[in-house]
Amino acid sequence: MSLVKFTGTDNLRVRLVLSVLSGKPVRIDGIRSEDKDPGLRDYEVSMLRFLEKITNGTVIEISLTGTSVLLKPGIISGGSPMEVTLRGITSDDHDLSVDLIRTVSLPHLQLIGMSEGLEIPSFGGGEVEFLCPIIKQAKTLNFVAPGKIKRIRGISHAVRVSPQFSHRMIEASRSLLNRFIPDIYLYADVYKGEESGKSPGYALSLLAESTTSAIHCSEAISRPGVTPEEVALEATKALLTEIRRGGCIDRKHQGMVLILMLLGSEDVGRCRMGSSAHGRPIQVLRDIRDVFGTSFKIAPADAESKEVLLSCYGTGYVNSNRPVA
Amino acid sequence: ALSDYRQHARQRRDLVRLIYNSDLTPQQIAHGEAAPNKDKDDADDDDDFFKIKSSADTQVVTISDRTKEPxxxxxxxxxxxxxxxxxxxxxxxxxxxxxxxxxxxxxxxxxxxx
Structure with a gap:
């Protein structure tokens, strides 16, 4: 099967996932080759090992310097529900925290018919338990009505710092949010002692849910010299920016949703999305085209907004290892 | 209304073309959405060739591998x-x-x- 080649660390994890989903071998060169600490990071190697574990027959070759990786994917096991414990950290400023993955990312999978048994039953102290059910096939995704925001939820957490910080963040966030809707619930999550892990800090994660179950989210985490109020306002303003961008999909989840659309049954999936200032979804579109050969149609959603309507013909992805019930 | 429609059709063609058939970085495309074709020769009914950006202004911007946008x-x-x-x-x-x-x-x- 033909080899797909990429260069650099852009979308590295997405590219590996696309390789496994498509069964096509992928080679990525030039991984931080200019960096003074070149090559794959430990967490990336961990992810490769993870991909190896959940598949049969995967071959991974990493160059001596770690700047090149060749992934020849096997077949995803998929025979029984998955239970994993992931160790490391539960939040940082590059990727979503476990709070948002649990409350925002997982619900997005309902769009393709995955809900029952999909959960993060426990987490904390740098450890996350993840349960994933098996489904036979991904449903065609059709999500074009953004709806109106009906409620806002949030988790204000403080770890190994004054519990008061948590309440200060909630108060600051409400100073901006209260004007919009009454249905706001911000939960103060204070960790103490054993369960709190090693690193002190505080963070505010927010989500806004619409009448059609579109979920937008944001979060901000503490940095040295930044007050709880400043962290809270940063998260809150970022949520407002997200809401204003519109569409049915939070920007941090657009790439994932594009892949879900790709996997849908052999029918046209459609989704309305707000524009991204960052361009990452565009890179995902290109990577999907390079690996799967699937191009999306993209049209302005309407005359007034900058939102776009994306559509694509699903690949009819099927879980071939699912036992017959 | 017709001109609106035209403008529309053009935007649509442009985005698909820019994403799948140009060398622009995703960031350049994303930013261009706000101000399409800021080059001076922004003629109206252009069916012209792709605009080749001079290497000077196509600086390499990495998207890198992170979910949260800066x-x-x-x-x-x-x-x-x-x-x-x-x-x-x-x-x-x-x-x-x-x-x-x-x-x-x-x-x-x-x-x-x-």
């Missing part, structure tokens, strides 16, 4: 008018007023939907 300035939300402008997006807001009409206060209604 935070842009959020100062705009210190403005009450700005805060008010998104009210229609909430169930409690007045839905007859379109969002983003800050600079078009008067006579916004009566626009056909296509």
């Amino acid at each position: 935070t842009a300035s959020l100062d705009e939300w210190n403005d009450e008018v700005m805060l008010d402008s998104i009210r229609p997006l909430f169930i409690t807001g007045d839905s007859t007023r379109p969002v983003n009409d800050l600079d078009a206060e008067a006579g916004v209604e009566g626009d056909g939907e296509e």
